[in-house]
Amino acid sequence: MTAPVRRAGVFAVLCTLSLSVPLINPRVAAVVAGVVLLGAYVITDGPLFDLLAYPGDYEDSRLYGLITFALAAVALGLMATATSMPVAVFVGTILLVGYGNLGEQLVRLQTDTAVVRVGSFCLAASTAAVAGQVLTHSLIGDAVAPALPLVVFLAASGAFLAALLRDILLPSDDPIIALSVGLLLWLLAELEPNIAVGEVAIALAITVAFGYASYALDTASIAGMLTGILLGLLTIVLGGYGWFAVLISFFAIGGLSTKFRYERKTELGVAEDNNGARGSGNVLGNAAIGVVAVLGYAASDAGLLPREPELFLFAFAGSIATAMSDTLSSEIGSVFERPRLITTLEPVDPGTDGGVTWQGELAGVVGAAVVAAIAYGFFPEVELLGAAIIVAAGIAGMTVDSLLGATLEGSVLGNQGVNFLATLSGALVSALLVLSFAVFG
Incomplete structure (x- = not known):
């Protein structure tokens, strides 16, 4: 057994101590956490230090990885005992991170294939999170424990977020991962989505299948695949399959468009890196506002926001x-080869930020029309006027993207920042036009 596997095993055992919160008095659990922290501080060398130390811990002879993870667990534990965060979310989060790491390290002994390792992490993490939540509800005698589909949804969402963060952060960043997962699951638990039996299994099967297909077709990296799966799962459960159809149309058509005359783009120096595979930054830059709109829809539908849920639908679209x-x-x-800068209409080199062509503008209009048509087909509240609003919002957002590219990109904003602000402008234009015309008034 290798050192990383032994370390992951010990961390998983330590994570199991999180069950002390629902099992015994939280004050006693705090004492347990204090003992772990003290031990991590005083152990500076020897076999136990070697067992628990991350590579970066050797420089100062301190178990900073264990110390910071214990502090993150304490922070989440305090939230679970002093706020409305469910204790089951706290326990599920800690077990998810610990046993997910162990599952990945065990599989790494057999293969170093990235997608297999990520899959093993997600499977082990979600299984541990489900077990932790169910056991916690049993220990505290919760008569109104959430249904199993909701427990699975929370576990799977946390597992995909943790796997994504592990792919883009360092292995020693587990404290950040634990806090991020805990806060996400707290938010999702507060929304209390009404999930029918079997719906989570279908949602997982669909999103994982689409995600893996994007990776296999080289239209997404591992991080891009995980981001797409997570966003797709949230969209299906909190919004519905119509919302997912709108979202996946962008991922599918947008991903394939990256491959359009890829060799020609390479010659011109404008091709996407990594053979056109989009990473998490690109996916989030384009879809983060959409997912915020999904969360807003769910919160409004649950009565947590004083707005019509349909307003968030149009913002999403x-x-x-x-x-x-x-x-x-x-x-x-x-x-x-003859793009023109949108601000001056002067000819510029291909790939210049803010450069546009009439062919590209026409393609953009068609793209907005495709999204509007899908929304019109799936949502009764999106009538012809609503579809026209969505097209107008898409064109407006595309124009904002070009204007930002010509003025601020490179000096103030990066490409993902431009994408984020452009999609935000599209969402705002759509919502404001809906309010102006009172489409669902």
């Missing part, structure tokens, strides 16, 4: 229409 318009405009327009 407007942001995705913008992402689709911008992506098609860039990927199709970039193969033409």
Whole structure:
């Protein structure tokens, strides 16, 4: 057994101590955490130090990895005992991180294939999180424990977020991962989505299948795949399959457009890196506002926000229409050699930020129309006027993206920041036009 596996095993055992919160008095649990922290501080060398130390811990002879993880666990434990965070969320989060790491390290002994390791982490993490939540509700005698589908949804969402963060952060960043997962699951638990039996299994099967297909087709990296799966799962459960159809249309068409005349783009120097595979930054830059809109819809539907849920639907569609318009405009327009800067209409080199072509603009309009047509087909509240609003929002967001590219990109904003602000503008335009025309008034 290798050192990483032994360390992961010990960390998993220590994570199991989180059960002391529902099993015994929280004050006693705090004493247990204090003992762990003290031990991590005083152990500076020897076999036990070697067992628990991350590579970076050797420089100062301190178990900083264990210390910071214990502090993160204490912070979440305090939230679970002093706020409305469910204790089951706290326990599930800690077990998720600990046993997910162990599962990945065990599989690493057999293969170093990235997608297999990520899959093993997600499977072990979600299983541990489900077990932790169920056991916690049993220990505290919770008569109104959430249904198993909700428990599985929380566990799977946390597992995918943890796997994503592990892919883009360092192995010693487990404290950040634990806090991020805990806060997400707390938010999702507060929304109390009404999930029918079997719906989570279907949602997981669909999102994982689409996510893996994007990875296998080289349209997404591991991080991009995990981001897409997580966003897709949240969209299906909190919104519905119509919402997912709108979202996946962007991922599918946008991903394929990256491959459009890829060799030509490479010759011009405008091709996406990594053979066109999009990473988490690109996915989040284009879809983060959409997912915020999904969360807003769920919160409004649950009575937590004083707004009509349909307003968030149009904001969602407007942001995705913008992402689709911008992506098609860039990927199709970039193969033409005579783009013009949107602010001055002067000819510029292909790939210049803010450069546009009439072919790209036309592709962008078509992209917005595709999103509007899908929304019109799935949502009765999106009538012809609503579809027109979505198209207008997509075009407006695409234009904002080009303007930001010509003025602020490179000096103030990066590409993902531009994408984020553009999709935000598309969402706002769509919502404001809906309010102006009172589409669902």
